[in-house]
Amino acid sequence: MPVFAALGDDTRWSILAALGQGDASASGLASRLPVSRQAIAKHLTILEEVGLVEPLRVGREVRYRVVGAQLEATARRLDELGFAWDRRLAAIKGIAERL
Amino acid sequence: MPVFAALGDDTRWSILAALGQGDASASGLASRLPVSRQAIAKHLTILEEVGLVEPLRVGREVRYRVVGAQLEATARRLDELGFAWDRRLAAIKGIAERL
DNA sequence: TCCTAATGCAACCCGCGAGTTGCAGTAGCG
């Protein structure tokens, strides 16, 4: 699940939060965050690979935008998984009580 | 978000999947997975710290159980976040179109 | 068209996390 690995880093959350207040380029983000532009560029590549962010060229810069749909899709998968586990646990508990 | 860091590792997913088929101890998991017992113990500690798993002593062994509720809670937070981002993007787009 | 500012690429450092081995301790089962 590479999307969780992507969400596991604090710096990437900072980037996502910054992008949540409006699209921005790597350079723009670097001026607001305490890391270099290249580090941010790497993070943006990772975020793009898992679909959490998408690039769009504006003039001579590359702006990035958060893709909320990807977060929702991930949330849905997590929820189903948790639900399935709960059902299974309930089933096991039921079987145990029946013995 | 330490819970995402916890979910970012493949081995931990293997452990969660194995636990999904019934509670098990570190030793029991080690016999099924291609890693040592100590490695699994470390992973179980991490999973326990973020509330994805809970220990319960059974005889002389410590069995672990998946906590589905934690997954659902995480899913809910993710979903709200994605939703908020979508709303914000829609608002920004609306403002831009109005100019 | 020129010059600036933005991106892209490459090499490098470093710390942390995943994994291993070894050993000590301890709690139950028989």
Add this chain to the structure above:
DNA sequence: CGCTACTGCAACTCGCGGGTTGCATTAGGA
């Protein structure tokens, strides 16, 4: 009550990921 098996702790290796610096390149704006 003794032995076995399971857990806990410690030390160590190693590869990867996050971060940096430096340079080349290129695309626009004035």
